[in-house]
Amino acid sequence: MRRLLAACLSAAIILLTNVALGQSIRLAVDLSDAPRNIFHSRLTLSAKPGPLTLVYPKWIPGNHRPSGPIANLTGLKITAGGQSIKWQRDPIDMYAFHLEVPAGAKDLQVSFDTITSGDSAGATGAAASTNVLDLNWNQVVLYPQETNSDAVEFEASVHLPAGWKFGTALPIKNQSDEIVEFNPVSLTQLVDSPLIAGDNYRQIGLNLTREDPVHVIDMVAESEAALAMTPQQTAAYHSLVAEAGALFGARHYTKYHFLYTLSDEVGHHGLEHHESSDNSVPERTLIDPELRLMEVGLLPHEFVHSWNGKYRRPAGLATPNYQEPMIGDLLWVYEGLTELDAGTISRGAGRDCGHA
Ligand SMILES: [Zn+2]
Structure with missing residues (x-):
């Protein structure tokens, strides 16, 4: 019955859309x-x-x-x-x-x-x-x-x-x-x-082992100076990748890009994706300790969402296209469990990655 219904619906959609x-x-x-x-x-x-x-x-x-x-x-x-x-x-x-x-x-x-x-x-x-x-x-x-x-x-x-x-x-x-x-x-x-x-760009590789998929941070900034990620910060992100592997036990993506924009001119946000996260923070985040502390939890949180929220998604948020309304009754799992796991992998990775 389900197959017949699906076939009928597919036929109806083909007739309706006039698109190949x-x-x-x-x-x-x-x-x-x-x-x-x-x-x-x-x-x-x-x-x-x-x-x-x-x-x-x-x-x-x-x-x-x-x-x-x-x-x-x-x-x-x-x-x-x-x-x-x-x-x-x-x-x-x-x-x-x-x-x-x-x-x-x-x-x-x-x-x-x-x-x-x-x-x-x-x-x-x-x-x-x-x-x-x-x-x-x-x-x-x-x-x-x-x-x-x-x-x-x-x-x-x-x-x-x-x-x-x-x-x-x-x-x-x-x-x-x-x-x-x-x-x-x-x-x-x-x-x-x-x-x-x-026009100011820097990429940093984050892999500790050759077996893992490629992990990188791609950074763009208003100034060259804003890209000055310290060796300690870089080491913390290396550890973050390793800690996530240890916590989840498997990686579902083929590569992962932390996209990191450092600017006071554009909107600030963190947005999760399967193989990347789109993170935008104030320009001096890497070089101002107070700003760093404010933003330090962002990348771990969005990284965890690749597992909890993307690879595994609450049913109400797994819609067939972008016009279908989403139902957010399980967002408390989506965000709550992500925050818990982000704290866990940050704690293992050290203070520069989010555990203040
Ligand atoms: Zn979130």
Whole structure:
């Protein structure tokens, strides 16, 4: 019975979406205007004639609420074969855009801008400054309504500001100058793999053994001086990785990137992901002992979330896409157990990693 019901639902969804399921959507994000807090998106997707609804991610993992910054989306243009296509926003759901794919059209080109001066990663504050940027992909995509985020594939690329370097867990296919192309991944993995970049960048390897997956800290900062992580701090993060391995007994990821932005110009937050965490703190956190003490628990907490919250997730938060509401009745386990485990691995790793 369940299989029959699933087959019927799948057929209904295919009829409704007018999109070739299992297709690959190309997404080019031009970040060259990031210092002005404008990200430019250009998507190419195959479609067949008839009604189509594109949606902007609304319920954001890690935020656990409808925090997708729809008010920041502007300049939406949709074309097919060079012809402009009219779209209409849903009168109730502000995250949905309706259009009619014209006869004979095979591909749609969709472009829009995202203003990133506020609502960065579910927190207040900007996503970028003249020296750093934080790209959360949910802010720069549209996708066909009713699509399971595991079932739609994105071939993403970014155009970085000249001379900037970047860190991300997203698998890299190609890089030349400011253009970085990534391997095709599901929308789930894309949204789960933020990218930070900046003109002051430093990467530190954290592996103690060759058997473990690669662990690194990617840091971007407003100044070169802010990247001065001491050998003691580095040693503490080495130990943090080892202590997490000892506590959990296994690693479910293929690599792990601590993305660490040090800036007073952008929003401050910590956001958990499977293979990375997106952490943003004041610029002088590594070199000011008082700031260091304030922020020292952030990386251990977000690291533990990779196990508790991502690899294992409360049922109400494991939704098929970003339009489906999340139910947060088990968030007390999600956050409470994470805080307990973060304290445990920090205690083992020493004071510089969070056990004051
Ligand atoms: Zn948390």
